[in-house]
Amino acid sequence: MKFSELELEDKVLEALDAMRFDECTPIQEQAIPLILQGRDLIAVAQTGTGKTAAYLLPIINKLCKGDHQQEVINCIIMSPTRELAQQIDQQMEGFSYFMPVSSVAVYGGNDGTLFEQQKRGLTLGADVVIATPGRLISHINLGYVDLSHVSYFILDEADRMLDMGFSEDIMQIVKYLPKDRQTIMFSATMPSKIQQLAKTILNNPAEIKLSVSKPAEKIVQAAYVCYERQKLNIVQSLFAEEVPERVIIFVSSKIKVKEVTRALKVMKLNVGEMHSDLEQPQREFIMREFKSGRINILVATDIVARGIDIDDIRLVINFDVPHDSEDYVHRIGRTARANNDGVAITFISEKEQSNFKNIENFLEKEIYKIPVPSHLGEAPEYAPRSNGNRGRSGNFRNKSKGPRTNHSGQK
Template identity: 35%
Template sequence: MTESTTTPEPSPAPPGPQETFAALALAPPLAQALAVLGLSHMTPVQAQALPSLLAGQDVIAQASTGSGKTVAFGLALLARVDVDLARAQALVLCPTRELADQVSTVLRRLARFIANLRVVTLCGGVPVRTQKPALQAAPHVVVGTPGRILDHLARSNLELSGLRVLVLDEADRMLDMGFLESITAVVEQAPSARQTLLFSATYPEDIRALSRRLQRDPVAVTVDSVVSRADIEQTFFAVEPARKLDALAALLSQHRPESALVFCHTRNDVREVSAQLARRGFSVLALHGKLEQRERDEVLLRFANKSCAVLVATDVAARGLDIQELSAVVSWELPTDPDVHLHRIGRTGRAGRKGQALALCSPFERERVAALERAQGAPFRWGELPNLDDDRPTRPPMTTLVIEGGRQDKLRAGDLLGALTGDVGLPAEVVGKIDILVRHTYVAIRSDHAERALKGLRAGKIKGRSFRARVLK
């Protein structure tokens, strides 16, 4: 690993950055991509970090999922890529496959008007040999998990001599998951003359130490703590343990969130809570560490597609989960670590939308409440529980269909949209997210049109071929 010759504390970002992307004088392809994506005003982390990022400086930013950090470092690394050089010029390390996929998606959208720029994602869950052809095509940007990146380096499938930008995304999570040794081994193969960007939701000493080892005179960027955001309404509810499930069902019935993420401490709690909610008629899925990768992918797709209203998950399983329009977060039990609480509630109330953060508190959790209040510096708001015997489950607005074909069949989102709106005759507004994977494609359809869409896809053709289709359950 490259050591800095000096270890100064990061200097603060310059004050008073511009608030619009237009002020940055970006290259036309990047400016055009932002316009197509409907992005004109910067988030706080983008406004503070981008001037330094685009100037080629090292940056350490305290920013969590949903802060806009991916667009920030994405613009910076794409600005430095030379598509005429057929080599890896930017590397983004992520703690999970889900986050790596999300980062790659954002980068491809930002690079849509940069001709011939190639982005590849390298994560576990698939054989190493299946990823080798993508590397032989000489991608300019590589996104992946440390272990799989190191594996390809060891096999000489990937080399980093031309690396210009190194990004560590959710660095604190990577350290928590034991990736320090892998990160060290990867960085040892990168040139010392590079830009290094470190993004972390928290800023403990091990992150500072990592910054001192990897970065040179980094600019520090810190956005306000999520607890001070006016777009998140936190409410705590006192409840006896025996009535906790009744209280959860009552709150979901009262607030009727289109999408709610319920956090539990253990895998057993996740299974039990999700099963009990399902028995009461709620549209609910469970997310925990024992799911197979395909099962996990489909759970996340259904939740992101709004074809499932409630997701029950452990904190570990939800790492890297980035749902832009999450209506509510519910804590089945309070975490002992205030940072975990901040990460939970920071998943709602994004992009100018109001979010609900609800917590169920048993009598034995009063000390945890006090600790969280001390961390916030203000008392929490306590609410009255609604009628605990009045379940009114919310049904999801969308249904997810699976088509047995994907990128290997050269399918594109436009092909699916054309088949659904042209051949099947659906209005475009009833078609939601389309996710195209290697062998499968997932498309969200408004539930009242799902049966018609399914019949049409089964009877018709896409790009002149017939594909099997089914409802994802």
């Protein structure tokens, strides 16, 4: 379906045309009409399916009609991370280019100028506030935020927000909102805690569920079955002769990010780290260095890495096996973008074998196992214990993905 077939205002279609968005993605085709109708909605969809545009376009469409009060906050969009909040705000600017719809992104950081800018947007009544839960609560507690006119409340990546411990913050924010608002929730999975949250804050919602996609065929997938202590040495052997221009190494925690980064620097590799202990200016500096090629290896966690939106990543290394299939698909989907080829390599320790077998079950294929270099010593055999069909179910802890934009309006 084309965007022009939806009941969108001419100015919204002009913005889409200027951004060269023509065809709807499946989530946009299903969600936009329901949101335009005023229905509460819960949608299960991965990042990369175009979900950001699926809720921004109908909300901007409603706001540009002039039926809402001026100089008040009309819409709140909750985001789990500052990186995603920034990306939503950037897309908001593009879609609302031809319309007098204002927005402000509200997220953490120690920049006093940034805080004052956020305060100004909140007190003057930006139409759309895109916020991380903790920072919005901080502003609310200072007494100058009026949420009594909010017509639209959107939770993006709701499962990730709950995983990060934002449940109480979300419920505290809900207390300040009118009961007759329209509430929209996007989540990559539908565990029981998301179902309970939906029952609490949504009113007779419509439901959309898209199946999890498989990795792109252009991605060459392989794995090393190894001992945990061999992982760093395998990295060193991979980069002994040449380091690809852009490499992301995913690890399981911010503590491990620091450990792996230190070890790679000792190996004289050109590496940067991305984790939640960094201040926002530090994160932005690292991303600029990575995008420019001055840093060619980035070590990161899943949550922080959502803000990475680069088309020419050549190699993804899963230093630790992801917790579930969707995280695996999301991680390796960072490569082979924009018609480029890409390689994804996973290191599988003894304790991680069952988890990786679940991923293979989900992919319905066996990933090729590269022999560990002989000079690194003997490696364990790949003999995972059965864990049922957990890898096929899709009911996992947390999902994600870094969004991107293409000519179909997909993000």
